[in-house]
Amino acid sequence: MNSFERVVATVNFKKPDRIPVIAQVFGHAAALSGVPLDKYIQDGEILARCQLDALEKYEYDAVFTVVDVNIETEALGSILDYRKNQYAVIKKYALLDDYDIDHLKMPDCEKSGRMPEVLKALKILKKTLKDDVLIVGCVLGPLTLTTQLLGLEKALYLAIDEPEKFEKLLDFSCNVLTNFGLAQISAGAHLPIVFDPSASPAVVPHNFFREFEAPRLKKLFHSFKTGGAIANWLHIAGPSDTILPYYPEIGVDIANFDYCVNSQVAMSALPETCLDGNIKPLAFVENNESDIISASKQLLNMFSKRGGFILSSGCEIPPESRPETIAAMVQAVRL
Amino acid sequence: MDAPYSKGDKMDPKKIDALIHYLLEGNSQKAVVSAKELHDEGISKEQIIIQGLEETMIQLGAKCTVEQFNLLEIMLAGRAVMEVMKYLYPEGTSPEETKGTVVIAALEGDVHDLGKNILKMVLTAKGYSVVDCGKDCTIQQLVDTAKEQSPFAIGISGLVTSIIPLVKQVREVLNSQGLDQIKIMAGGAALKQSLKEQLNVDFIADSAFDGVNYLEKIRGK
Numbered sequence: 001m002n003s004f005e006r007v008v009a010t011v012n013f014k015k016p017d018r019i020p021v022i023a024q025v026f027g028h029a030a031a032l033s034g035v036p037l038d039k040y041i042q043d044g045e046i047l048a049r050c051q052l053d054a055l056e057k058y059e060y061d062a063v064f065t066v067v068d069v070n071i072e073t074e075a076l077g078s079i080l081d082y083r084k085n086q087y088a089v090i091k092k093y094a095l096l097d098d099y100d101i102d103h104l105k106m107p108d109c110e111k112s113g114r115m116p117e118v119l120k121a122l123k124i125l126k127k128t129l130k131d132d133v134l135i136v137g138c139v140l141g142p143l144t145l146t147t148q149l150l151g152l153e154k155a156l157y158l159a160i161d162e163p164e165k166f167e168k169l170l171d172f173s174c175n176v177l178t179n180f181g182l183a184q185i186s187a188g189a190h191l192p193i194v195f196d197p198s199a200s201p202a203v204v205p206h207n208f209f210r211e212f213e214a215p216r217l218k219k220l221f222h223s224f225k226t227g228g229a230i231a232n233w234l235h236i237a238g239p240s241d242t243i244l245p246y247y248p249e250i251g252v253d254i255a256n257f258d259y260c261v262n263s264q265v266a267m268s269a270l271p272e273t274c275l276d277g278n279i280k281p282l283a284f285v286e287n288n289e290s291d292i293i294s295a296s297k298q299l300l301n302m303f304s305k306r307g308g309f310i311l312s313s314g315c316e317i318p319p320e321s322r323p324e325t326i327a328a329m330v331q332a333v334r335l
Numbered sequence: 336m337d338a339p340y341s342k343g344d345k346m347d348p349k350k351i352d353a354l355i356h357y358l359l360e361g362n363s364q365k366a367v368v369s370a371k372e373l374h375d376e377g378i379s380k381e382q383i384i385i386q387g388l389e390e391t392m393i394q395l396g397a398k399c400t401v402e403q404f405n406l407l408e409i410m411l412a413g414r415a416v417m418e419v420m421k422y423l424y425p426e427g428t429s430p431e432e433t434k435g436t437v438v439i440a441a442l443e444g445d446v447h448d449l450g451k452n453i454l455k456m457v458l459t460a461k462g463y464s465v466v467d468c469g470k471d472c473t474i475q476q477l478v479d480t481a482k483e484q485s486p487f488a489i490g491i492s493g494l495v496t497s498i499i500p501l502v503k504q505v506r507e508v509l510n511s512q513g514l515d516q517i518k519i520m521a522g523g524a525a526l527k528q529s530l531k532e533q534l535n536v537d538f539i540a541d542s543a544f545d546g547v548n549y550l551e552k553i554r555g556k
Contacts, residue, residue, distance in 0.1 A: 086497065089446040152449050156407050157414070160361070202524075205405045238524070259528070282496055282528035318496040 003061035003133040004190070011231045011253050011274045013308045019300060020061040021311040021333045022134070022276060023326050027087065027319035029054040036085045037319060041067045044120030051121070052128060057323070058330050062134035065121045065184070066316075067114065069195065072140055072176055073148035075112035076104055095149045101172050104149075109183035119187040126188025136233070137189030139181045141196025142216040143204075145173040152198060159212065167212070174216045181220070182227040191229040194220065200238035209243045214250055221251040231274075237315045244269035259314035263302050275303075276310035279329060284313065284321035289328035296332030346378050351386050354419075358391040361411025363418040370419045380423045381430065388416050388460040396457075396544035406453060409543065413456030420459060433464040435554055439490040440468035440477050441523075442501045447494040450523045454490055454543045461547055474501060478508050481517060488518040488550055491536070493526040499534065502526065506535045518553060520546050 001009065001017045009016040025032075029050040030040035040046055044065075051063040068087045074080050077094035094104065109115045118137065125135045140148065146169050147155040159166040181192040198204070199213045221232040231253035236243065239260050247255050247270055255273050257266045259280035266275050279295050296311055303309035311333055317326060354369035373383055395412055399405070424430060437458055441451050448470040458465045466484045468477055481489060489509075491502055502521060509517055521527075522540035531539050540546030 083444075086444060087495075153410065153452065156410060160407075160411060201405055203406045205407060208407065280528055282499075282525070285496060285499070286529060286533060320497065 002131075004131050007061055007134045007310065008230060010308060010310060013272070013274070015307065019303075019309060019311055019333045021330050022062040023058060023060050023329060024064070024066075024281075024313050024316050025051075025054050025058070025060075025326065026064055026066040026316055028317050028321055028326070031319045032057065032323060037087060038082050038084055041088060042082065042114060042117065044117035044122075045124065047117070048121040048124035048128075051125065055129075055133065058326055060330050061310075062136050063125055063129065064136045064138065064193070065118050065125070065189070066136075066138040066193070066195070067118060069140060069144065069148060069197070071114055071118060072107070072145050072173075072180060075107035075115050076149060076176065078149065090148065090151075093149060093151050093154075095169075096151075101169050104172065106179065107176060109180055115180060115183070119183060122184055122187035122189050131190075135188055135190050137181070137184030137187075137192035139177045139184070139192045139194055139220075140173075141194050141199050141213065141234075141236075142170050142174040142177060142220065143213045144196050144198040145177060146170050147198040149173070152203075155198075156204070159208070170212060170216055174220055178220055178223045181224050181229075185224065185228045189229075191231055191233055192224060193233040193235055195235050197237050199243070200236050201240060201242050202238035206242035206246075210246055214246050218250045225251065233276075235315075241265050241269070247273055254310070256312070257314065261314075263299065267303075267306060272308075274308040274310065276312040278314040279312070281313050281315045281318055284317050284325040284329075287325065289324050292325045292328040293332050293335075296329050297335075300332065346373065346382065346386060347376070350376075351390075354383070354387040355391050355394065358388065358412055358415045358419070359394060361408075361415050363415040366415040366419050367422045370422055374423070381432075383419075383423060384430070384460075384462055388419065389462060391416065392457055392460045392544075392547070396547070399542065399544060406449060409453055409457070410449075413453060413460070416456055416460040429464070430462070434462045435488075435550075436464045436466060436484050436486040437488045437490055437550065438466045438468060438477065438480050438484055438486040439492070440472040440480075441470040441492050441494075442477070442498045443471055443473050444501070445493055445495050445498045446470050447523075448492070450494065450543070451490070451492040454492065454522070454546060457543045457547050458490075458550075461551070463550070474504055474508055477505065478512055478514070481509065481514055482512060486517060487554065488520055490540075490546060491519065491521045491523075491526070493521065493523040496525045496528075499525070499529065503533075503535045518550075520549060522546055 006016045006020045010020050027037050030037045033050045033053045078090050079092040080088040081091040082088050184192045232251050233254040234252045235256040237258045257277040259278050357366035441448050455465045468480050519536040520538045521536045538549045
């Protein structure tokens with residue numbers, strides 16, 4: 001089996017030749033290649049090259065074009081601050097002065113902000129890897145994009161104070177993300193992972209997620225499947241226990257679970273959904289290789305009978321991680 | 336002038352319950368009206384804080400256990416608390432006596448400040464004086480503020496792991512300025528994955544309430 005076939009088999013609860021291992025290596029790929037992070041996040045060609053270099057070094061089962069959480073908001077008018085060797089941060093929100101979304105224009109994925117760089121990276125990865133390795137694009141969840149347009153506090157207060165305006169903005173965000181995700185699939189992504197950190201129960205209650213976000217995620221994922229995504233992958237960090245039961249209805253095929261979620265709880269909540277996780281991200285910085293192997297083995301044992309499991313970190317592996325620890329996780333599935 | 340933290344104000348329990356109810360509900364307007372009614376009846380500002388705002392935070396803290404912690408509920412209550420504080424202490428005035436000063440910051444490279452803002456709201460409601468250094472704050476700014484304000488503790492919030500090397504330096508820089516007595520508390524999604532020994536801090540808080548409980552403990556409140 002090649003990496004792509006291995007992941008597809010696992011997602012469908014068929015027996016792979018070995019458990020897939022997907023390190024959530026984003027900015028770390030730049031560090032590994034000696035490229036400043038600010039260059040990595042602005043240039044699709046550099047991004048693709050660094051991802052390919054990291055793949056060659058670690059030999060895991062997927063590559064990512066995850067850049068940062070500001071691609072979409074930048075394309076909609078937010079102004080970013082690009083700092084040396086750091087992820088970009090928002091300097092001015094697109095909806096800073098008013099909540100009127102009527103002046104927001106639907107981005108052109110071929111022209112707006114760094115969206116074309118993401119598409120460029122995907123085309124290079126697809127040309128190089130074809131269907132040998134899973135190629136993962138990325139869009140935000142509708143709630144997270146909304147919070148990136150207004151700022152988290154303002155967005156959440158808007159949800160309570162003016163729910164109609166908030167829902168209008170959520171719907172607009174959902175349309176932006178649908179277009180961007182479909183453009184990524186056309187450019188070569190096997191699927192766009194949906195990153196939705198603002199939808200975490202650490203931020204909003206589970207009933208808020210159910211009412212506002214779940215229906216829009218369902219719509220988004222339906223569009224991606226129709227557009228050719230091989231699976232739907234949802235990534236919500238933090239204590240997601242209370243929202244996991246909503247995932248099947250949303251159409252999630254792969255559910256990321258963070259280090260703070262108990263594996264048994266995740267398995268019970270999602271008996272028929274592929275799970276990926278959940279080694280503590282900071283462990284790749286602070287711990288040693290034997291700790292990572294031990295944590296990996298524990299997870300592999302726990303999921304050995306169930307199947308439908310991809311060994312991974314709970315969230316992004318920090319850019320400053322020690323390569324030895326990432327290599328240890330990859331090695332664990334081959335022991 | 337109100338007596339600071341005087342005991343014995345005769346307060347209608349129904350009215351204080353109403354204030355707590357509106358604060359927990361996040362209803363700023365009605366919470367301010369309730370606080371005004373209490374104050375008009377002669378209840379001191381300090382008693383409104385102790386029996387109304389502090390009690391709200393105790394109830395919210397008990398409700399928002401680590402397992403059921405969500406920021407939205409706390410934000411809404413916190414916004415109502417801050418509105419009541421603004422009514423009690425209009426701009427330019429402040430409580431005469433507080434439980435002590437805490438300096439808070441998100442360090443350079445971290446522009447996420449919601450966690451820090453939540454801590455500020457909870458500390459304010461619990462009767463502390465809070466000096467907010469904002470986000471993206473340099474260690475020098477933090478230490479300069481500590482020298483000026485003489486806090487008993489510093490709270491550092493961190494959502495990104497890249498600030499960890501900076502967090503580790505804070506103790507040493509404080510000590511070099513003779514500020515050894517200041518306790519350092521860390522929290523936030525990135526920092527709480529670590530250990531206090533690794534970060535060279537005195538406490539790692541799981542949540543804003545966990546942090547406040549630690550501060551109450553070291554102040555003997």
